[in-house]
Amino acid sequence: MDMHALLQKPESADRLDTAADITAGAVDVVLGDGALARGLRGSWLGHPTHPLMVTLPIGAWMSSAVLDLVFKDREAARRLIAIGLAATPPAVLAGLAEFPTLGRRQRRVGLLHAAGNAVGAAAFLIAYRKYKRGRIGAARAFSVLGLTAVSVGGALGGHLSYAQGAGVHRWQVTG
Template identity: 60%
Template sequence: MKPRELLRAAESFRAADSPSAAVGTMVRRALHATRTDGLLRGAWLGHPLHPLVVTVPLGAWISSAIFDLGTRNEDAARKLVAIGLAATPPAIIAGLADYADLDARQRRIGTLHAVTNTVATAVFAASYLVRRQGKHREGATLGLLALAVVSAGGALGGHLSYAQGAGVRRWPEATGSSPRIAGEKS
C-alpha cells in the first residue's frame, strides 16, 4: 500500500470519532471568542500558528540526530533533545486550538497526528533520560526511532493540511489590497 493510500485509509478511522469530538468540544469551550483563541490560531499572523511553532522542536530533534550521527557531540545532542522537549507544549497548545475547528473526517487524521506525535515525544523523553544516565548510544537509538515516529506524525499533519485543507483560511488583508512582489510597479 502506498503512503497516500494509507493516509486516505486513516480518514475512515471511526474509533477516534467519539473521543476526538469530546476533545474538540472541550477546546472550543475553553477558547471560543477569547483573545487566546485568535493568538493560538494565528489570526494576527494571517495563518495558523501551529506549523510555525513545530519547527522549533523538530529542528532541535533533527539537529540532535546530526550530532549523534555526524560529530558525535553527545552533550550537544542531549541538550538539543531537551530543547525539543521544552518547545513541544506550545506546539501542542497551538495544534489543539486548530483541532477545535476540524470536521469529523479531519479530526480522525488530527487525532492520529496527535497520538503519533505524543508517542514520538515520549520516546524523545526516554532518549533524554537515558542520555542523562550516560547511555548515549541507547539515547541516540531512541532519538532516531522517535524521529521516525515524528516523521509519520508530520505526514499525517501534512495530509490534514494539504490533502484535507484543514487550517486553510483566507484572512482579509489589513489594507484591502493584495501583496506586492518586490520590484513590482503599482
Template identity: 55%
Template sequence: MLQAVEELRAVDRPAESAARVVRRALRSPRVDRAVRGSWLGHPLHPLMVTVPIGAWASAAVLDARPGDEDAARRLVALGLLASVPTVLLGLADYSGLDRRQRRVGAVHAVANAAAVTCFAASYALRRRGRHTAGKVLGLAGLTAVGIGGALGGHLSYAQGGGVHRWQT
C-alpha cells in the first residue's frame, strides 16, 4: 500500500507547486542550511516529530485514567504547539525531494494535517469540558499520525528521501 502512494500522479501538480514555494522561501543558503540541519549533521524534522507524537501519545495514556483530564488537555496543547516548527522543518526537507518522493511526502503531509485538525478539535472540546468527545478525536488524531508516520518512514527508509541531500 505504501508503494502505491509513489504512483499517485494526482498529487503531482500541487506537490510540485508546494515544493517550488518552499524552495523560493529557502533561497538564502544560510536559512536553508539552518532549517535542514546541516549544522547539526542530520535533518531536524525527524527529531522534532518526537515532541508532538510523544505529547499526543502521553495524552492518550492519561485519557485511560479518570482524573487526568487537565494534564491530557495540556499535552494535546503541547503537541499542537510543537507541530508548527515540525511542519516547517518537514517542508524544508520536502523541497528537495524527487517526484515519487514528493508524492509520498504530500500524502504524509495530508495525513499529518488531518492529525493536527483532530487534535485541535480535541483540544477545543476538552477546554469546554467535553472530555469524552475530546478523547475520541484524540484517538482519531493518533490514527492519522500513525498513517503519516508510516508514510514518513517509507519516504525515509524505503525511498531514501533526503538522504545526504540535507548536508549541502
C-alpha cells in the first residue's frame, strides 16, 4: 500500500471546500491577525506551535494504554487520559489559528486532520468515563478507537506539515 498516495487523496477532495472555507472564515473573524493569533501560530518561536502542543495529549494517551495493558494500573491510565483531554483545547486552538493561513489543498487535509483528532478526543472522553465507572473492557475499546483516530489524524497532520509544507518558512530570517 502506498501511504503517500493514500495521504494525498484528501488534497483533491473539493467537496470539502465549503466546510473548509467556512471554518477558515470563522477562525479569521474570531482570531483575526492580532497578537493572540500570532502567538498561537508561533511567531514568537519562529515556527508553528501546534506540532509541539500535540505531543502532550498524544503522549499521555499512548502512555495510558501502556499503563493499563502492560502494568494493569487503571487509575494511572485514567489520569493520563484526563491530562491528555486537558491538553487538547490549547493544541486545537493553535491548530485552528493556522487554518486561515493554509492553501486550498492544505485546508482539505487540515479539515480531515481535525475531524480525525476530534473523533479521537471524543473516544478518550468516553474512555475516561468508562474507567471512572469501572467498565474496563469498554474503556479499553474506546481507548483503542481513540488511538486509532489520533493516529489517522496525526498521519494527515504529518502530511500537511511535511509533504504540503504548511507553516514552513513563514518566519524565516535571512541573514
